[in-house]
Amino acid sequence: MDTYQQTIFKLKSYWAERGCVIQEPYDVEVGAGTMCPETFLRVLDAKPYRVAYVQPSRRPADGRYGENPNRLYKHSQLQVILKPSPDDILEQYLASLEAIGIDLSKHDIKFEEDNWESPTLGAWGIGWQVMLDGLEITQFTYFQQCGGVDLELVPAEITYGLERLAAFLQNRESVYDIRWTPEFSYADVRLAEERQFSVYNFEMADIGTLWQLFELHEKECSRLLEAYKKYPDRQRFPLLPTYDQVLKCSNLFNLLDARGAISVTERVGVIGRVRKLAVGTAQAWLHQQTAANGEAA
Amino acid sequence: MPGLPFLLEVGSEEIPDWMIGPALEHLSAEVNKLLAPLGGRVSRAEATPRRLAIFGADVMPRQADSEEIVSGPPKAAPAGAVQGFARKMGVAVEALEVVATAKGEYYSVRRQVTGAAAGEMLAAALPGVITGIPWPKTMYWNMADRRKSPRFIRPIRWLVALLGDEVVPFEIAGVRAGDVTRGHRVMGRAAVAVTIGDYEERLRENGVVLAAADRERRIVAGIGGTRVKKDAALLHTLTHITEFPATITGEFDRAYLALPEEVLVTVMRHHQKYFAVENEDGSLAPAFVAVMNTAGDPEGLVRHGNERVLRARFNDARFFWEVDQKRPLGDRVEDLRNVTFQAKLGSYYAKTERNVALVRELGGDENAQRAALLAKTDLTCEMVKEFTELQGQVGGRYAAAQGEPEAVWRAIYDQYRPASMEDAMPATVEGELVSLADRVDTLRGCFGIGLIPTGSKDPFALRRAAQGVVRILVEGSVDLGMEALTGGDDALREFFLDRVRYYFRDVRGYPYDEVNAVLGAGWSNLKDVGHRLAALHAVRAGENFEPLAVSFKRIKNMLKQAGVSEGGVIEEGLLEAGPEAELHGAYVRVKGRLSASYTDSLGEIATLRPAVDLFFDKVRVDTKDEAVRRNRLTLLFVLLTEFSAIADFSEIVTQQQ
Numbered sequence: 001m002d003t004y005q006q007t008i009f010k011l012k013s014y015w016a017e018r019g020c021v022i023q024e025p026y027d028v029e030v031g032a033g034t035m036c037p038e039t040f041l042r043v044l045d046a047k048p049y050r051v052a053y054v055q056p057s058r059r060p061a062d063g064r065y066g067e068n069p070n071r072l073y074k075h076s077q078l079q080v081i082l083k084p085s086p087d088d089i090l091e092q093y094l095a096s097l098e099a100i101g102i103d104l105s106k107h108d109i110k111f112e113e114d115n116w117e118s119p120t121l122g123a124w125g126i127g128w129q130v131m132l133d134g135l136e137i138t139q140f141t142y143f144q145q146c147g148g149v150d151l152e153l154v155p156a157e158i159t160y161g162l163e164r165l166a167a168f169l170q171n172r173e174s175v176y177d178i179r180w181t182p183e184f185s186y187a188d189v190r191l192a193e194e195r196q197f198s199v200y201n202f203e204m205a206d207i208g209t210l211w212q213l214f215e216l217h218e219k220e221c222s223r224l225l226e227a228y229k230k231y232p233d234r235q236r237f238p239l240l241p242t243y244d245q246v247l248k249c250s251n252l253f254n255l256l257d258a259r260g261a262i263s264v265t266e267r268v269g270v271i272g273r274v275r276k277l278a279v280g281t282a283q284a285w286l287h288q289q290t291a292a293n294g295e296a297a
Numbered sequence: 298m299p300g301l302p303f304l305l306e307v308g309s310e311e312i313p314d315w316m317i318g319p320a321l322e323h324l325s326a327e328v329n330k331l332l333a334p335l336g337g338r339v340s341r342a343e344a345t346p347r348r349l350a351i352f353g354a355d356v357m358p359r360q361a362d363s364e365e366i367v368s369g370p371p372k373a374a375p376a377g378a379v380q381g382f383a384r385k386m387g388v389a390v391e392a393l394e395v396v397a398t399a400k401g402e403y404y405s406v407r408r409q410v411t412g413a414a415a416g417e418m419l420a421a422a423l424p425g426v427i428t429g430i431p432w433p434k435t436m437y438w439n440m441a442d443r444r445k446s447p448r449f450i451r452p453i454r455w456l457v458a459l460l461g462d463e464v465v466p467f468e469i470a471g472v473r474a475g476d477v478t479r480g481h482r483v484m485g486r487a488a489v490a491v492t493i494g495d496y497e498e499r500l501r502e503n504g505v506v507l508a509a510a511d512r513e514r515r516i517v518a519g520i521g522g523t524r525v526k527k528d529a530a531l532l533h534t535l536t537h538i539t540e541f542p543a544t545i546t547g548e549f550d551r552a553y554l555a556l557p558e559e560v561l562v563t564v565m566r567h568h569q570k571y572f573a574v575e576n577e578d579g580s581l582a583p584a585f586v587a588v589m590n591t592a593g594d595p596e597g598l599v600r601h602g603n604e605r606v607l608r609a610r611f612n613d614a615r616f617f618w619e620v621d622q623k624r625p626l627g628d629r630v631e632d633l634r635n636v637t638f639q640a641k642l643g644s645y646y647a648k649t650e651r652n653v654a655l656v657r658e659l660g661g662d663e664n665a666q667r668a669a670l671l672a673k674t675d676l677t678c679e680m681v682k683e684f685t686e687l688q689g690q691v692g693g694r695y696a697a698a699q700g701e702p703e704a705v706w707r708a709i710y711d712q713y714r715p716a717s718m719e720d721a722m723p724a725t726v727e728g729e730l731v732s733l734a735d736r737v738d739t740l741r742g743c744f745g746i747g748l749i750p751t752g753s754k755d756p757f758a759l760r761r762a763a764q765g766v767v768r769i770l771v772e773g774s775v776d777l778g779m780e781a782l783t784g785g786d787d788a789l790r791e792f793f794l795d796r797v798r799y800y801f802r803d804v805r806g807y808p809y810d811e812v813n814a815v816l817g818a819g820w821s822n823l824k825d826v827g828h829r830l831a832a833l834h835a836v837r838a839g840e841n842f843e844p845l846a847v848s849f850k851r852i853k854n855m856l857k858q859a860g861v862s863e864g865g866v867i868e869e870g871l872l873e874a875g876p877e878a879e880l881h882g883a884y885v886r887v888k889g890r891l892s893a894s895y896t897d898s899l900g901e902i903a904t905l906r907p908a909v910d911l912f913f914d915k916v917r918v919d920t921k922d923e924a925v926r927r928n929r930l931t932l933l934f935v936l937l938t939e940f941s942a943i944a945d946f947s948e949i950v951t952q953q954q
Contacts, residue, residue, distance in 0.1 A: 105484075128311060133601075154437060
C-alpha cells in the first residue's frame, strides 16, 4: 500500500512524463489550486502550457476542529493544467488513476455533470465531478472564461482531492488515519493545525483587524491597477504582486465569512469587490502578455 | 428498389443525463428532414452518455431526377436579349419556349436536373445538423481558432456515418466521420469497426448497452425483489449516466436510522444517487441499491467503497444535527435579522414578523402563529446549509425534537407544501395558514416593489407560489376569500386570476369555456368556484343546457344593444298573455326552486329553455309601446341576472354559434 506521499509522487511523475512543469505550492493563501497564478494567470493567453502542483487549499468555514473525519480547514489538491487540452485527456486522466494503483476493471467510475463557476474570479467552465465507487475524487473542468476573459486555448483542469484519494486507497474511515509515511499519520502531521486554525477562524480572529487588512490589500491592489494604466514600461510592471493582493483579499473574505462577520446582504457586495480586483488584474495581465508577444513579433 | 439503411453516431464525452432526451429528439427530427427528400426516414434513435445514434431506413442512393424551368426575358423583349439568354443557357434560340406565368409570358428553358447523390447531400448537411442541436449550455474546445470552433455540450471525439456500406464523408472540429466507434471506457476497446448491421452487437461486445430501455430493464431486474422507494426520476438519471448498468446492494449501520428519514433519503437519493430501501411497513431499512457503470463487483470493492462514502456522509449529517441542537429554534429567531430575504424587502426577521401578523389576520391560533415565528429559523442551521432542499422539513423535525407541540412542528414541516401540483398538501390547518401567509407575503412584497413575473422570467418563482395558494384555497380545509389575500392590489388580483384559470383548466381539466363561465360569475371564494364548476360540468351534457346558453347570449346582446344595465320591477299587468306571461311564470317557478345545491339549481334553470325559446319565437321585444318594451327588457334583465350567479352562460361555447 502506498503512503500519502508516495501517491503524490506517483501522480507528479505521471504528469511530469506528460510534459508538465512540476511546480511547488504557491506561497500565498488560496482557497483552491485554481486561484494560483500558475492556473489563473497562465490560462489567459494563447501560449501552450502544462503544469502540475500540489496546492494546500484553505477553506476556513470547512474547519471542524479536527473532529470530523472527512472535513478539513486545509486540504490538498493536486492541480493539473493542460493548455490546450489534448483530445485524449479523459483517457490520460483514467490512466493516471491506474498509475496510483486503482484497477479500473474492479471499480465503478462515472463522470457526472458539474460545471464550475467562481463569481469571485469571473471564471467558469464546463465539466464533471468524477465519482469512484460513489466517492467524488476529482473535479474536471474545461475552462471557458477566466477574469471575465474568453480563453483563447481551452485548458483542461484536473483537480484531485488528495486526502480523499488517499483515504480511498488506504481504506481509511478518517483522513486523520491516512499514513503519510510508514512512520507518521496524517494526524501526526496536520491535526494540530486543523484544531488551532479552527479556533482562530471561528472564535478568535479579530473582525475589525480582518476588515482593516481586507481594505488595505484592496487599496494596494486598486492603486497598482490604476498605476499600470499610466506606467511607461508596461513589461516590467509588477502585475504578479498585484495579483497577490487579490489572493489576500479573497482569503480575508473567507475568514470574515467563517467568522460570521458578513451578512448575506453584504456578501454579494464583498464578492463583487474581490471580483473587480480579479477581473482587473486578469485583463491587465492579458494586456501585458499580448503586448510582449506583439513586440517579439 | 429498396433504399439503403443509414447510421449516424455522434461520439462525445459524457453528456449530462437530463439533456440527452431532448437532444436526441431534436437530432432525430432534423435527420428525418434530411432523409425525407431521399425517400427515407429515421427508424430508430438511441443514446448513451457518450453517443447519440440515429438509424435511418429506405434511403435512395440519389435524389430523383427532376425538371427545372429557367425563365428568361419577357416575350416582348428585343431579339438581342432573347439571343443572349439562349447563349447563356447553351441552347439554340429555337429551343426556347414561351411559358405563361402569373406575371406574363417569358422565354424559358426546360432542363433536366440530375438528382444529387444521397451521400453528398448528407455529408454537406450533417455537420450543420449536429452542431445545431440546441443545448442548455455549450462549450468550445481546443481549436486553432476558437471563434471558428463549433459549440457543443462536450467535445465531439468521434463520428460514425454510414449509408449502406459507404462512409458519409464529413468533418466536425477536426473529427472525420468513419465506421469506427468506441466501446465502454473500461470494458470496451477504444476503436471498434462497425457496419450498420452489427453496430449494436459490436457495442454490446464492448460493454455498451445502446438502448436506454434495455439499460433501464437491467436496473429494474437488478433491483429485483428488493423493496426500494419508487423513484422514476432517479431511475431515469441512472439509465442515462451509465453505458452498462448493474446494481449492487449495500448496507449501513442501524444507528443512523435515528437521524431524520428525510436527511438519510436525501443523502442517498440526491447526493449518492442510490435507491433507498424500505421495510414492509414503508419505514426505512438500513440498506441501499446503487447502480454501477460496469458489469460486476466480484471482489465487493465497489460495494465496500459506496458503503464507506455513505457512512462518511451520514456522519456529517449526525454532526450537523448535534451542533444544531445546541441552540433551539426559539433562540434563532433573532439571528434571522442577518439573513436577507430580498434587498428591498428586508431580512427574514422582518418577513417572519409579517408572516406571523398575516397568520393572525387569517384567523390562525397560537400554534399557527408560533409555527410562523419559528418557520424560517432553520435557515440558520448547519443541516439546512448542507441540505438546502430540506429547509422546512429540518425545522419541523428540530421543533419536534425540541418539544414543540405537534400542531406547531407539523406546520413548520409543511410550510413549503404544496411545492407542485403533485406534491402533498399541508397536513393541518395550521400548516395551510403558515404556507399561505408565507407565499402571500412574498407575492405582495414582490408586487409592491415591481418584481412582477414577465414571460419566462420569474426569478422568485412567484407563479409557483401563487399556484400553491390557489391549490390550498381549493383543496385545503381553510375557507378564505381571495380578497383577504390579495389586499387591494389589482395586478396581484389579475396574476391570481391567471393561476386560478390554469389550475381549473390544466390541472383539473375543465373545458376553458366552463371555467370562463364560472369565473365570470365571480371568484371571490375558490372553493365555491370549484363547486360551481363541478355542477356546471355535470349539467352541461343535458339536452336543454347548450340551447339555453345560446338564448342567454342572445338576451345579453339584446340588453347591451338596448343599453339596459340595471333591473327594475316587472309589471305583471303589462305582460302579454301567452309566451311572455309563460316566460314570466317559468321565471317565478324556477326562482322559487333554486336551492343550495348548484347542480339542482342549474338543472332547474335548464328547464327554462322551452319558455325562453317560445318567447323569442313569438314575441317581439321591440314594440312601439315603450312601456311594454321596457317591461320586456326588465323581464329579460332580471331573468339573466338571477340565473347567472352560478355561471355566466354567455361564456359557454356552443355548436350553434
